Amino acid sequence: MSEGRIDFKSLVKRVDADKTGDFISYDPEKCDGCGLCAVICPFKLWSVKEGKARLAPRYQELCLECASCWEICEREAIDFSYPRGGTGVVIEYG
Numbered sequence: 491m492s493e494g495r496i497d498f499k500s501l502v503k504r505v506d507a508d509k510t511g512d513f514i515s516y517d518p519e520k521c522d523g524c525g526l527c528a529v530i531c532p533f534k535l536w537s538v539k540e541g542k543a544r545l546a547p548r549y550q551e552l553c554l555e556c557a558s559c560w561e562i563c564e565r566e567a568i569d570f571s572y573p574r575g576g577t578g579v580v581i582e583y584g
Contacts, residue, residue, distance in 0.1 A: 503580045507551040510573035520567035527559040
């Protein structure tokens with residue numbers, strides 16, 4: 491880890507990541523390729539290729555579940571719902 495940079499991946503704990511199911515869906519017809527989803531995603535799970543956003547195939551096991559991609563998409567091309575209860579990211583305090 492570089493000095494002054496946070497390694498998010500080391501801070502995230504996951505429970506049954508293989509059982510979360512799909513919790514992000516994407517409609518390429520609505521996407522205008524603006525790239526805001528790629529800019530805002532802390533784990534860089536979005537990219538823009540050929541004028542359309544693309545989500546990483548392994549997003550279920552890497553996503554922070556912050557929903558920032560869904561929130562920033564003005565074209566409503568991204569749909570987000572939290573993973574099944576008891577799976578996904580666990581936030582621990584203390």
